[in-house]
Amino acid sequence: MGTTISTDLIRGHTDTIILNVLRQGDSYGYEIYKKIIALSGNQYELKEATLYTAFRRLEQEECIVSYWGDETQGGRRKYYRLTDKGQEFYAQNTKDWIFAKEVLDKLILNELNSDKLALENLLEGGINNE
Amino acid sequence: MNKKNNQLNNQVKSYVESLFSGIGTSQQLFDLKEELATNLKEKTLDYTSRGMDEQQAFKEAVISMGDLSGLVADMRLLGQDKARQAVYSTMTARISLAGIVFGVLLTLFGIFTIAMLYFMKLPGEAVAGSGIFIVAGGALITYSILTRETTARFGMNKIRAALYAISIGLILFGMTTAFITRYSTGEMFIAIGSLMVFFLVGVGLFLFLALTETDRRKSSYR
Structure with a gap:
């Protein structure tokens, strides 16, 4: 039996993942979908239904803007582009993620005894900062 | 090939239409339908190019889109505002x-x-x-x-x-x-x-x- 990422875990990061794709160039729905699969090394698929909902939300928050491509065959594509605000949002989310990942690693994997040092370091740091 | 392409076009179109049937029109709904149709068609063609037959490919593509009910609800809300506008006008x-x-x-x-x-x-x-x-x-x-x-x-x-x-x-x-x-x-x-x-x-x-x-x-x- 394989392992999966629970939807609860990924939900808060959908926007950041999309911004990461668009950071690397303008793209449209189905291509973004494929790029996310490729980014995960074929280990994760973000459903298109989730993507379209996120596009609408990100556009309302002015993190992305959309424009129509000029394909003549087989329908126009709706492309998305990252805005400056989206870029900032992505940078902030990345920072938050790196911080959260470290803390979560400790919270989930470490044992209190073996990690006494890490905990002490953390406390000392807190005191020194004051 | 062209005829087949047309057939797929119609199939995708009528699927997307049925998805949002009975919802008041809005610019956003119009755009979303076109966006969905284009992407759904491209996905179906991707599947067929891997050797799947077209009907099967279309079915798979639709299923793999996931649950669209959230989007439909969003559009319904927008459509209702539109209906109010129509009464006003x-x-x-x-x-x-x-x-x-x-x-x-x-x-x-x-x-x-x-x-x-x-x-x-x-x-x-x-x-x-x-x-x-x-x-x-x-x-x-x-x-x-x-x-x-x-x-x-x-x-x-x-x-x-x-x-x-x-x-x-x-x-x-x-x-x-x-x-x-x-x-x-x-x-x-x-x-x-x-x-x-x-x-x-x-x-x-x-x-x-x-x-x-x-x-x-x-x-x-x-």
Whole structure:
């Protein structure tokens, strides 16, 4: 039996993942979908239904803007582009993620005894900062 | 191949239509349908290029999209706002229709009164005095026509339409006062003098409005 990422875990990061794709160039729905699969090394698929909902939300928050491509065959594509605000949002989310990942690693994997040092370091740091 | 492509086009289109059936239209819904259709078609073609037959590919593509009910609900909300707008615009259409009818009746009443008083051989100023009904009628018709929304144009903003109505009213009023003063004083130069005041203001206002006109054509008629 394989392992999966629970939807609860990924939900808060959908926007950041999309911004990461668009950071690397303008793209449209189905291509973004494929790029996310490729980014995960074929280990994760973000459903298109989730993507379209996120596009609408990100556009309302002015993190992305959309424009129509000029394909003549087989329908126009709706492309998305990252805005400056989206870029900032992505940078902030990345920072938050790196911080959260470290803390979560400790919270989930470490044992209190073996990690006494890490905990002490953390406390000392807190005191020194004051 | 082309025929097959068309068949897929229709299949995708009717699937997307059925997904959002019974939902009030909005620009967003229109765009979303096109976006979904384009991507769904591309995905289906991707599957067929891997050797899947087209019907199977289409089914797989639809299933793999995931649960679209959230999007459908979003669009339904937008559509409801639109329905409210539609009620509102038929409301203004009715007011505008009533304005046109009443304005025309008022103008006709003025014309008939003038004719009647004229043939009663009343003094000229009394005859011309009834022109005030035509002034009011003309202004009302102007306002009502301009605020009317048609299939090709949006209705004009109410303040702007009112200014147009005032300018037409002033021009007509200027002519009425000219006739009245002509008959009451018997002097043409006084008549022209009193015509000038209202007429010039009216024409000035009209020109200003006409030259600052914005495009009210609906996008699909542009």
